Amino acid sequence: MGSELPAAAPPQPKRSTAAAAVARRRIGRELWQFWLDPPPYCRPGPSPVKDHFHWEVVIDGPAATPYAGGVFPVDVWFPYDYPFRPPKLFFKTKVYHPNIDGRGRMALDIFQDNWSPAFTISKLLLGFVSVLFDPLLDHPTNRCIAKQYKHEYEVYEEKARAWTQKHSSTPIVSHYPPYAVIGSTPPAVPHFPATAARRKAAASSASGSVSSSRIPLLMKDESIRRRTMKFFQG
Numbered sequence: 264m265g266s267e268l269p270a271a272a273p274p275q276p277k278r279s280t281a282a283a284a285v286a287r288r289r290i291g292r293e294l295w296q297f298w299l300d301p302p303p304y305c306r307p308g309p310s311p312v313k314d315h316f317h318w319e320v321v322i323d324g325p326a327a328t329p330y331a332g333g334v335f336p337v338d339v340w341f342p343y344d345y346p347f348r349p350p351k352l353f354f355k356t357k358v359y360h361p362n363i364d365g366r367g368r369m370a371l372d373i374f375q376d377n378w379s380p381a382f383t384i385s386k387l388l389l390g391f392v393s394v395l396f397d398p399l400l401d402h403p404t405n406r407c408i409a410k411q412y413k414h415e416y417e418v419y420e421e422k423a424r425a426w427t428q429k430h431s432s433t434p435i436v437s438h439y440p441p442y443a444v445i446g447s448t449p450p451a452v453p454h455f456p457a458t459a460a461r462r463k464a465a466a467s468s469a470s471g472s473v474s475s476s477r478i479p480l481l482m483k484d485e486s487i488r489r490r491t492m493k494f495f496q497g
Contacts, residue, residue, distance in 0.1 A: 286345040298443040329423035333431040346380040359426035361398040361409035
């Protein structure tokens with residue numbers, strides 16, 4: 264059964280007609296692109312988009328994580344001066360994760376000083392999926408969960424699965440326009456072994472070279488900027 268957090272629109276500055284028109288055109292292009300080429304594990308929300316400045320998207324829990332099988336609705340709010348300020352994204356259900364706070368906000372520094380008008384909503388969502396795979400432990404919003412992830416991974420994994428089942432298990436049927444891409448298989452995403460025992464074994468044998476089946480342990484401790492900027496360049 265799903266359990267949604269209370270939804271509230273973030274405050275908007277006074278609307279400028281010219282700026283809002285520019286933002287609407289840019290958002291329209293990004294919405295079209297999202298429908299034609301959605302990021303891995305992402306799809307449209309259950310209702311048609313009637314307001315360019317407010318969407319709902321769905322992130323399906325990535326395989327090989329405690330969130331697998333979960334269905335995570337995400338509210339997307341665009342400012343009237345987008346893309347010069349970043350959108351605000353909120354998970355609508357409770358998620359047990361080191362980088363997601365009680366209001367459903369994920370900690371990424373691109374929402375602060377490192378935002379660029381070159382970023383798009385699809386790249387932001389790709390960054391969200393990446394952080395579901397591999398939390399950013401150097402800048403957690405919940406230090407208790409981050410500590411548990413580092414030192415008691417099996418306990419973290421069990422609780423994250425339980426929260427996913429309790430709060431994010433309600434199926435959501437996406438509303439697709441006629442030209443949308445439907446049912447595309449997400450490409451494989453590199454993921455570090457998902458149990459503490461395998462993590463320790465991999466860490467003890469790591470020598471700088473990495474097989475194609477895993478990512479280096481260093482990836483777990485990269486700064487937010489280094490980790491996230493990989494998804495927003497190019």
